[in-house]
Amino acid sequence: MIEYDNISVECTEAGKTFLSVGTIVDTMLDKGFSRHDYVVTIGGGIMGDMGGFVAGIYMRGLPLFHIPTTLISQVDSCIGGKVGVNSVKGKNALGMFVHPQSVLIDPGTLLSLDERNYLSGIAEIIKYGLIRNPDLVCKLEQCATAVQRREIDILRDIIWDCILIKKQLVEIDEKDFGIRRILNYGHTLGHAIESNTDYKRYLHGEAISIGIAFASHLSVKAGYLDKSDYMRIIRLLDLYGLPSSWIDFNPENLIDSIHRDKKRKTKNTMILLKKIGETIIDEEIEDNHILESLKDFRI
Numbered sequence: 001m002i003e004y005d006n007i008s009v010e011c012t013e014a015g016k017t018f019l020s021v022g023t024i025v026d027t028m029l030d031k032g033f034s035r036h037d038y039v040v041t042i043g044g045g046i047m048g049d050m051g052g053f054v055a056g057i058y059m060r061g062l063p064l065f066h067i068p069t070t071l072i073s074q075v076d077s078c079i080g081g082k083v084g085v086n087s088v089k090g091k092n093a094l095g096m097f098v099h100p101q102s103v104l105i106d107p108g109t110l111l112s113l114d115e116r117n118y119l120s121g122i123a124e125i126i127k128y129g130l131i132r133n134p135d136l137v138c139k140l141e142q143c144a145t146a147v148q149r150r151e152i153d154i155l156r157d158i159i160w161d162c163i164l165i166k167k168q169l170v171e172i173d174e175k176d177f178g179i180r181r182i183l184n185y186g187h188t189l190g191h192a193i194e195s196n197t198d199y200k201r202y203l204h205g206e207a208i209s210i211g212i213a214f215a216s217h218l219s220v221k222a223g224y225l226d227k228s229d230y231m232r233i234i235r236l237l238d239l240y241g242l243p244s245s246w247i248d249f250n251p252e253n254l255i256d257s258i259h260r261d262k263k264r265k266t267k268n269t270m271i272l273l274k275k276i277g278e279t280i281i282d283e284e285i286e287d288n289h290i291l292e293s294l295k296d297f298r299i
């Protein structure tokens with residue numbers, strides 16, 4: 001018989017802090033958790049990130065298990081080992097790598113997820129298809145109705161596609177200095193949009209959707225991607241009601257955020273597409289180039 005104790009945690013981006021982690025740790029101490037116990041997170045990416053961080057630091061580390069219940073957490077955050085919390089000045093600024101011993105994914109949990117959070121997860125799935133799996137892109141195009149209806153068979157299938165891609169990349173490059181970075185397709189601008197709107201206007205996947213549209217536009221401008229592929233990507237984002245443009249932003253502010261995110265002042269590293277399913281990591285993109293592209297992206 002396994003004994004367990006529940007600790008409920010309010011999961012908001014603003015509450016994903018070291019303070020909350022301290023509160024969880026204190027509650028665990030009060031409840032008598034020892035080094036022989038383990039942590040099971042049940043919830044979305046915020047729960048996984050915070051609970052995983054607690055597992056990493058509580059009495060120098062407890063075994064961790066994830067039961068992700070949002071689409072983003074099922075296709076993305078439940079594997080790869082990144083856990084952490086936000087500081088006042090930076091998203092996920094405090095963190096470490098803690099891999100779960102195992103992950104239990106039940107796509108049935110997605111039935112209760114609200115539409116906006118569900119579609120936000122679809123943006124990450126589109127990303128996986130674009131960077132590594134053209135068949136997944138076709139599935140998303142051809143089976144849109146089943147995906148929108150959250151039919152379990154198609155969900156199981158596409159979640160598995162995503163997990164396999166992430167697993168392959170993380171196994172080669174756990175610490176994210178090489179090939180794992182292609183998972184950041186659409187995230188350079190996406191993160192800048194999130195921080196420029198104080199994490200309030202867009203859900204993560206919505207910001208990433210705009211970021212994907214922009215990175216694809218930049219890929220065309222850089223001469224890598226065919227315009228027809230770009231149009232296909234925009235149509236796919238539209239099909240799922242995801243945003244692919246943003247008009248009322250200040251390009252200069254976005255460049256500042258991109259610098260803060262990447263901690264670089266001169267050249268920028270961008271993940272670009274050569275074609276659907278194939279990326280290129282371009283480490284030499286000048287600010288001017290991004291600024292110019294942002295200006296014509298805004299129109």
Ligand SMILES: NC(=O)c1ccc[n+]([C@@H]2O[C@H](COP(=O)([O-])OP(=O)(O)OC[C@H]3O[C@@H](n4cnc5c(N)ncnc54)[C@H](O)[C@@H]3O)[C@@H](O)[C@H]2O)c1
Nearest residue numbers: 043044045046047069070072073076077082083109112113
């Ligand atoms: N560690 C990683 O590799 C990684 C990857 C991607 C995202 N993240 C992090 O994940 C977070 C976003 O995760 P998210 O999109 O899962 O959001 P979330 O954790 O905020 O969950 C979204 C909302 O859905 C609710 N919810 C969860 N499961 C539900 C269900 N089955 N039915 C109904 N409601 C449910 C939650 O309570 C919350 O209100 C961000 O903080 C991001 O930084 C981490």
Ligand SMILES: [Zn+2]
Nearest residue numbers: 124187204208
């Ligand atoms: Zn993401």
